[in-house]
Amino acid sequence: MEPAEQPCGRILLVDDESAILRTFRYCLEDENYQVSTANSASKAEALLQQHVFDLCFLDLRLGEDSGLDVLAQMRVLAPWMAVVIVTAHSAVDTAVDAIQAGASDYLVKPCSPEQLRMSAAKQLKARQLVARIEQLEGQVGKPQEGLDSRSPAMMAILDTARQVASTDANILILGESGTGKGELAKAMHKWSQRGKKSFVTINCPSLSSELMESELFGHTKGAFTGASENTLGRVSQADGGTLFLDEIGDFPLTLQPKLLRFIQDKEFERVGDPVTRQADVRILAATNRSLKDMVDDGRFREDLLYRLNVITLTLLPLRERVEDIAELAERFLLRFVKAYSTPARGFTEEAMTALLSYSWPGNIRELRNVIERASIICTDDQVQVSHLGFSGPALNSAPRVGDELSLDELERAHIAAVLANSETLDQAAKTLGIDASTLYRKRKQLAL
Numbered sequence: 001m002e003p004a005e006q007p008c009g010r011i012l013l014v015d016d017e018s019a020i021l022r023t024f025r026y027c028l029e030d031e032n033y034q035v036s037t038a039n040s041a042s043k044a045e046a047l048l049q050q051h052v053f054d055l056c057f058l059d060l061r062l063g064e065d066s067g068l069d070v071l072a073q074m075r076v077l078a079p080w081m082a083v084v085i086v087t088a089h090s091a092v093d094t095a096v097d098a099i100q101a102g103a104s105d106y107l108v109k110p111c112s113p114e115q116l117r118m119s120a121a122k123q124l125k126a127r128q129l130v131a132r133i134e135q136l137e138g139q140v141g142k143p144q145e146g147l148d149s150r151s152p153a154m155m156a157i158l159d160t161a162r163q164v165a166s167t168d169a170n171i172l173i174l175g176e177s178g179t180g181k182g183e184l185a186k187a188m189h190k191w192s193q194r195g196k197k198s199f200v201t202i203n204c205p206s207l208s209s210e211l212m213e214s215e216l217f218g219h220t221k222g223a224f225t226g227a228s229e230n231t232l233g234r235v236s237q238a239d240g241g242t243l244f245l246d247e248i249g250d251f252p253l254t255l256q257p258k259l260l261r262f263i264q265d266k267e268f269e270r271v272g273d274p275v276t277r278q279a280d281v282r283i284l285a286a287t288n289r290s291l292k293d294m295v296d297d298g299r300f301r302e303d304l305l306y307r308l309n310v311i312t313l314t315l316l317p318l319r320e321r322v323e324d325i326a327e328l329a330e331r332f333l334l335r336f337v338k339a340y341s342t343p344a345r346g347f348t349e350e351a352m353t354a355l356l357s358y359s360w361p362g363n364i365r366e367l368r369n370v371i372e373r374a375s376i377i378c379t380d381d382q383v384q385v386s387h388l389g390f391s392g393p394a395l396n397s398a399p400r401v402g403d404e405l406s407l408d409e410l411e412r413a414h415i416a417a418v419l420a421n422s423e424t425l426d427q428a429a430k431t432l433g434i435d436a437s438t439l440y441r442k443r444k445q446l447a448l
């Protein structure tokens with residue numbers, strides 16, 4: 001049996017005439033929208049406190065209450081929600097005032113079911129476009145290639161990932177930096193039944209405990225200095241979809257009980273607001289650290305770890321899936337020569353051997369960076385070894401502490417690996433514990 005089609009928008013109807021509420025509701029539910037109704041301003045307010053809506057149809061004449069006041073209240077309680085005013089022909093002037101006060105559009109009563117459906121579709125489409133733009137902005141520089149592999153071990157991991165994607169189990173994705181944990185999380189969201197809903201990422205290391213709480217759960221205007229308006233929070237944005245907690249090892253210890261409660265009970269409060277809310281969110285988390293060790297050191301809660309890793313998927317480092325290097329390199333080359341309009345079309349045999357024999361401490365991210373650079377500097381149709389930016393012993397195997405190496409060689413290899421793993425020079429300098437100008441000088445000195 002085909003699964004029932006998921007509703008693609010949550011709509012609030014506010015009108016004091018119950019016959020209108022009923023007709024509008026039937027009409028919109030036929031289109032698979034999730035509809036709630038309120039016949040007074042106070043009921044609408046209560047619903048807005050409890051749920052997240054994408055769109056509201058608001059009658060401006062609401063018994064005692066002024067529709068414009070209700071609209072103003074809605075802008076405060078749910079600034080993300082589109083509001084379409086429903087008005088009598090004689091009151092179109094007030095509808096125009098309402099648009100100036102933040103409503104998105106108006107419908108003149110009596111309106112046909114078709115007009116209502118078209119209006120809902122138009123508003124929700126606009127919201128989807130905004131969400132899509134935000135999603136794409138978050139993905140700038142990220143590839144969209146599918147996930148596949150020729151390595152049997154990696155194929156088995158991807159098979160399990162596909163299988164468990166359709167369950168609602170929380171998944172912990174482990175793997176060295178740059179192995180594609182974020183890419184796998186996105187793919188698992190797409191493979192799941194939530195695939196058409198939002199995929200929301202929260203990057204744990206970038207936020208303090210206070211900011212993380214408001215980023216996750218939202219806050220009300222005035223909840224803290226600088227909170228200039230109500231915000232929805234990532235958990236509500238991900239309602240019905242997936243929340244990806246990247247670098248969960250850096251999730252603030254003090255906030256872990258609140259995350260645990262949300263995972264267990266699906267309940268949370270916005271900062272500055274005692275109302276308990278609910279959101280239906282599937283959690284994926286990733287880390288390159290050992291959470292088990294962190295639990296032993298008291299830096300991560302054991303109960304949270306158990307909740308997060310209902311299923312654990314561990315991605316292989318690139319050096320353990322050498323079968324994939326050639327195809328990934330070719331895909332990256334194709335993408336970057338297109339983007340930079342440069343002539344390279346393939347690799348010389350020597351260059352391909354070099355790619356295959358390198359140990360890739362920065363994994364797929366490093367490979368991507370190396371090929372991007374090569375695609376820019378190669379003025380021929382074949383990428384040569386010299387374009388790869390490798391030199392000397394780094395080609396063979398990654399040096400390890402304790403190997404027969406000079407300090408200079410070890411330093412060079414370490415800096416090269418950190419650079420390959422970092423998005424920016426500043427980030428690399430921070431990891432290395434030196435300032436960016438020193439790193440810049442060392443790169444030149446070491447010909448990196």
Ligand SMILES: Nc1ncnc2c1ncn2[C@@H]1O[C@H](COP(=O)(O)OP(=O)(O)OP(=O)(O)O)[C@@H](O)[C@H]1O
Binds near residue numbers: 143177184246364368
């Ligand atoms: N299968 C793949 N095909 C193409 N590009 C990929 C693939 N896997 C990863 N990448 C690219 O490699 C880079 C690193 O991937 P991603 O951020 O998912 O890794 P990660 O393991 O989450 O890294 P970190 O632990 O540092 O956050 C990104 O640019 C990503 O787009």
